[in-house]
Amino acid sequence: MDFTEIYRQSSQLVAFSPGAHFILNAVADRLVARQHPHPDSSTHPPSHTPISHVAWSPDSEYILAASAKKGVVDVFKLRDDAWSARIEAGAEGLLNAIWAPDGRSVLCFSEWGLRVTVWSLTTASANYLQFPLHPDRAYAFRSDARYFILAERHKSKDTLGVYDTANAYNLVRHFPLPTSNLANLALSPTGDHLAVWEGILQYKLYILSLAGDIRASFSPHPEPAFGIRSAAWHPNGLFLAVGGWDDKIYILDSLTWSPAVTFELSSRIPSGATLWREPPNWLEATQGRGFLSYDKLPGPQSLSLLRVDPTKPHPKTGAVQLEWNITGSLLLVRYENVPTAVHIYEFPSPSSSASSATTPFNPRLRCVLSHTRAVQAAQWNPVRRGSLAMCCGAGCMYTWSDEWVGEGEGGDGGRMWRKEFEAREMKWAPDGKGVVLMDKDRFCCAFEVEEGEEGG
Structure with a gap:
């Protein structure tokens, strides 16, 4: 993968267009649209108040920029700088604004739970949901x-x-x-x-x-x-994954709506799973730039779990993230009391489990990715079924993929380094060929190149 330059952004308001051809970001009261991955950009007029929400219409034709503080939503047309529209919330206030799937209607959520107003850009009319x-x-x-x-x-x-x-x-x-x-x-x-x-x-x-x-x-x-x-x-x-504060993941099946399997967090990683550990001092070894694989530690291994006081409000325990990959063959889980780890559970495909009445349904823990710092964000590739990207608040990106399997041994992993940049949030491009990485007030993009694709 290769990286773009570093650009300014506010409140982590950075978004790829649905077609992945453009990337939008807010800087205080301004909107900037760039053609990805090229640096050419256009700037839309300021709203004179900090932008709180940005979004592309589903067809990438329009851009939404909302200011909750001012109670307004500005809409711009990407290919027509002369066209714009403004929605003013008025006394009811504004907390959120989203696009409807038709790409020509905007839903505005008012303060105090009063209503949702559906504004049509084509008819300039409004409908109200109470x-x-x-x-x-x-x-x-x-x-x-x-x-x-x-x-x-x-x-x-x-x-x-x-x-x-x-x-x-x-x-x-x-x-x-x-x-x-x-x-x-x-x-x-x-x-x-x-x-x-x-x-x-x-x-x-x-x-x-x-x-x-x-x-x-x-x-x-x-x-x-x-x-x-x-x-x-x-x-x-077919299944619903449910996680609470009890460090258990219940997989409900759609026939009985009872748990088909239950995963429970343990400090012990069983022998059938693999621990992929971030190598110590790898940043120094690569001189702050390069690619290096995780250290592979076959089970059984152990993890350090944070001690939690259940008597205190909002205990730091349980599943903070549950995310299936695109095919449902893998489930990502992040537990709050193991903030440096990502657990990946493997599920048999529906076709193989249905091929025979005697075929056991036996999901299992496939591997654990262990890092030196707490994982800030993790997300499956939206196109490639076994490609995962993560960031840990440092100047690097972590990846794991089951496409790098060698003789059925599992997956492999790597990290990409970006100087003077602390990635706290990340988002995949819709085509799965790029990632936007964000720190407090800056962002850059990592994207695939024709040569050395195995490095990503």
């Missing part, structure tokens, strides 16, 4: 973009609204939810099932249909117990 429960979560578009799902609060009760995006966001269904204090929801990739779960004080999850029927409930602990931190649907919707 009382959203959260401004930054608990909503989703179905994969075909036909319906918008929104968790709401009506008469002090959790409810769900289903809106028809093809019919001016008219209400299709509205039904009460079984939760008393909904934390979040996750819509299955097939759009058939909806997972909703309670807040931090209750470990309860429910599976519903979009008609409002409760299909199942899941609560592995007697009350009281800390709740669910994250949940992630398998790409084909």
Whole structure:
């Protein structure tokens, strides 16, 4: 991989366009669009107040820049500098702004949970959805973009609204939810099932249909117990991974909605898994620039777990990230009480497990990636099924891939170094050929080159 120059950015507001041809970033009150990976750029007029949100329309034709403090959303057209639009929230305020899948409508979430306003750029009209429960979560578009799902609060009760995006966001269904204090929801990739779960004080999850029927409930602990931190649907919707503060990952299957397998964090890495450890003093060995493989330590090995006081609020334990790769053959888990490690669990493919009634379903811990510093961000490549990138707040990028398998031994790993740069956040380009790395107020891009591709 190769690196671009370092550019300025604010609040880690950097985003690739959906086609990966452009990259957008905010610098205080200005928007800058660059053609990736070339340095040519265009700057859009300042909004005279710090930008809090930026986003590309799904077709990469328009750019959204919102200022929550000022309560305005500015929209620009990439290929027409003379065109622009402004949405003013008014007295209701503004907390969040997102694109609808049609790329011609903007959803604005007001303060105090008053409403979501759907603004159309083509008709200059607005539709209103009342009382959203959260401004930054608990909503989703179905994969075909036909319906918008929104968790709401009506008469002090959790409810769900289903809106028809093809019919001016008219209400299709509205039904009460079984939760008393909904934390979040996750819509299955097939759009058939909806997972909703309670807040931090209750470990309860429910599976519903979009008609409002409760299909199942899941609560592995007697009350009281800390709740669910994250949940992630398998790409084909057959499984749901659920993690809380108990250092366990429950894999629910879509037939019984009970755990098909449970993973539990342990300081001991079993003999069937591999520990990939960051080599000591490798930065000095490469003189601050270069590529080096992880040290491979076959199991059994051990990890150091942080001691946690369960009596204190928000204990630093449990799964802070659950993420499936594009095919669902690998599950990435980051546990907060092992901040320097990334656990990768391997799942048999649906085709192989269904090929024979006697074929065992036996997911397992494949490997653990151990680093000297806490992992700040980790993300699967959106195109290549076994390619993973990570950053740890240092001037380097970490990668792991099962494409580097040698005689069935597992994966391999490496790191890329960037001088005078501390990567705290990262995002893959949609085509999987580049990564944007961000520190506090700067960013650069790492992208594939024709030669030496094995170095990435």
